[in-house]
Amino acid sequence: MKLCDFCGFVIKEQDAKCSNCRMMVPGREAMFTPPKVETTKLESKSPLPHRGISSYIPKKLIALLLVVGLFASPQTQVLISDGMDYWDEINTPYYTIPEQITLTYIRNFEVFLDEGDEAEYTLTLSVPESRPSGPQSDITDWQIIENLQVSPMYNLTPEGRMEWRNNLTGSERDYISLEYTATINLIRPDIKISNSGKVSDIPAQFDNYLEDEWLIEPSNEQVQQLALQLSNGTDGNVIMILKNIFDYIENNYKYQKSSVPKSCPDTIVGKVGDCDDFSILFSSIARAAGIPAWLELGIIPAFIDASSGCDLRDWGGHAWVNAVVPLNDGTFTVVNIDLANSYFMWLPPYRISDWVDNGNGDDLDSYYYLFSSKGINSQATYLENSYVSECQVKGEIKLTELDLDL
Numbered sequence: 001m002k003l004c005d006f007c008g009f010v011i012k013e014q015d016a017k018c019s020n021c022r023m024m025v026p027g028r029e030a031m032f033t034p035p036k037v038e039t040t041k042l043e044s045k046s047p048l049p050h051r052g053i054s055s056y057i058p059k060k061l062i063a064l065l066l067v068v069g070l071f072a073s074p075q076t077q078v079l080i081s082d083g084m085d086y087w088d089e090i091n092t093p094y095y096t097i098p099e100q101i102t103l104t105y106i107r108n109f110e111v112f113l114d115e116g117d118e119a120e121y122t123l124t125l126s127v128p129e130s131r132p133s134g135p136q137s138d139i140t141d142w143q144i145i146e147n148l149q150v151s152p153m154y155n156l157t158p159e160g161r162m163e164w165r166n167n168l169t170g171s172e173r174d175y176i177s178l179e180y181t182a183t184i185n186l187i188r189p190d191i192k193i194s195n196s197g198k199v200s201d202i203p204a205q206f207d208n209y210l211e212d213e214w215l216i217e218p219s220n221e222q223v224q225q226l227a228l229q230l231s232n233g234t235d236g237n238v239i240m241i242l243k244n245i246f247d248y249i250e251n252n253y254k255y256q257k258s259s260v261p262k263s264c265p266d267t268i269v270g271k272v273g274d275c276d277d278f279s280i281l282f283s284s285i286a287r288a289a290g291i292p293a294w295l296e297l298g299i300i301p302a303f304i305d306a307s308s309g310c311d312l313r314d315w316g317g318h319a320w321v322n323a324v325v326p327l328n329d330g331t332f333t334v335v336n337i338d339l340a341n342s343y344f345m346w347l348p349p350y351r352i353s354d355w356v357d358n359g360n361g362d363d364l365d366s367y368y369y370l371f372s373s374k375g376i377n378s379q380a381t382y383l384e385n386s387y388v389s390e391c392q393v394k395g396e397i398k399l400t401e402l403d404l405d406l
Contacts, residue, residue, distance in 0.1 A: 095402055098306060099395030101349040102183045105315075107386040109176040111168065116378020118169045123382065124370050125162045126355040128180050134356045135206065135294065136322060137334045142187050143353050148180040159363050168380050184349040186397070187336055191239070191345065193406050197326030198236035199290040206324050209292035214361035215280050216295075217264045218287035226268075227288035238291055238325050239345075239406065245285045246337060246344050249278055255340060261368065276368075278339035279319040286323055293323040294357040296336070297367060301388075304350055310391035312350065320347070322356070345404055 016028045111121055131143035154162040166174055212219050218227075230244040256272035264284045267273045273281070279295050286293035302314035320338040327333060335345040357364050373380040 095399045096306070096396050097186060097348050097399060098310075098393045099186050099349070099397060100183065100393070101310060101312075102181065102392045102394070103310070103312065103388045104179065104181050104390040105352060105386070106389055107178045107384065109174075109382050109384050111166070111174040111176070111380055111382045112172070113168050113170070114379050114381040116375055118167065119373050119375030119378035119380040120165065120167045121174075121371065121373040121380040121382075123164045123176060124157065124366070125178070126367070127156075127160065127162055128178070128182070128352075128354070131353050131356075132334070134358060135209065135292075135334065136356065137332065140185075142185040144183040146181045146183075149178070151177050159360075159366070182352050184351065186347070186349050188346040188397075188404070189333065189335070191325070191327075191333070191335070191404070193237060193239045193243075195327055195329075196237050196239035197328050197332075199238060199241070200236060201326035201328075201332075202238070202290070202292065202324055203326070203332060206292035208359040209294050209324075210287050210290065211359075212361075213294075213357075213359065214365045215261055215263055216283050216287065216361075216364075218284050220264055220284065220288075222268055223264055223281075223284045224288045227285050230285065231289050241289050241291060242286065242323055242325070242335070242337065243344065243406070245282055245289075246339070248285075249282060249339055250342060253278065275319045275338075275340035279321050282321050282337065282339055283323075286321075291323055293321055294359065295364065296320055296322050296353055296356050298352050298354040299386075300351045306393055310393045312388050312391055315352075315386055315388070318351065343402075 015025060017024055107125075109123060111123065113119055128145045128148055130141055130145050132141070150162070152164070154164055157163050164174075164176055168174065210218065217223055226245075226248070230248055231241050234240040234244065252271060253267070254272050255274060257274050258277065261276040261280055262270075262273060264281050267277045267281050276295075283293040283295060297317070297319050299315045300318040301312040302316060303312070305311040318340070320336060320340075320343075322334050322336060325333050325335050336347045337344055338347060355367055371382055
């Protein structure tokens with residue numbers, strides 16, 4: 001047995017090197033065959049091409065520069081601007097207001113004895129008419145009445161109103177009906193404070209709408225004080241004064257339905273009222289400030305659904321204000337103000353105008369009392385059934401703000 005001279009590990013007969021320390025075994029060099037080394041001949045390659053400056057710029061940077069250039073182009077800027085406008089439009093809430101409504105309105109009255117055996121009654125209604133009329137000065141018709149049918153025939157009063165009179169006994173009943181077609185347009189003038197003239201520019205033809213009238217009291221001391229306060233700082237600008245009166249009532253009074261219109265002092269003290277009360281107070285303050293103003297009376301629906309056609313129901317009496325505004329071009333116009341619904345100088349077409357105040361207090365008073373009855377221990381009364389049988393909407397405008405841009 002042979003041992004390695006270097007590490008003492010056992011050397012086998014066939015080993016040329018120690019299997020432990022890998023040292024050559026003396027005398028056995030001829031037994032060692034070195035491993036064959038294979039060489040690989042390198043193939044010749046073509047020289048590298050010349051590299052431009054763009055090859056040293058990262059591809060991501062090139063893509064970024066292209067995108068920046070694309071967005072900076074005028075055409076892209078227009079597309080982006082239009083896209084942002086469209087995005088803003090679809091994400092901005094708005095009101096949809098019809099430009100015109102055409103409807104068929106029907107009023108049915110049933111008159112009968114409420115108590116007793118015999119009584120006389122009088123029913124008085126305004127003749128449905130187109131607008132503008134009377135003191136209104138608009139050039140374009142905003143209400144057109146057609147196809148008026150009335151049964152039975154009526155008598156015309158000196159004030160130009162329809163009147164029915166009869167004497168009822170026992171179980172007798174009278175039936176009175178009206179039917180007509182009304183086309184009503186949106187009133188939304190393009191008018192601003194800068195277009196308004198001054199109080200001193202108002203034409204003298206409206207002076208009768210500066211006086212006291214039934215419940216309209218510009219001579220009242222409280223009303224005059226309010227008119228002075230709300231005119232301060234306006235330099236006589238009529239629209240500014242009207243807007244101040246509007247804001248005063250909007251911010252200081254609450255809506256509360258009443259059975260009959262109240263006087264201005266009652267409304268001022270109570271700080272509550274309905275469409276009639278607010279319109280009377282507004283007209284009183286405006287007249288005290290030197291601005292002619294008067295009531296317009298009609299009907300509006302309590303239920304409105306124009307989402308799938310034109311559904312207008314539960315019509316009832318309503319009042320709003322007309323006022324004269326001189327313009328700085330030497331002309332003038334008449335504006336509409338609805339205090340109860342917060343419409344300043346514009347009106348949607350959801351309404352029918354029935355009567356315009358003519359400046360006569362007795363006529364204004366009588367409008368609120370369409371029915372009367374007298375008899376010995378007897379009294380007649382009536383039931384009214386009024387509704388829209390047909391309705392069509394034409395056109396619409398979208399408003400992000402209901403208030404006019406003054």
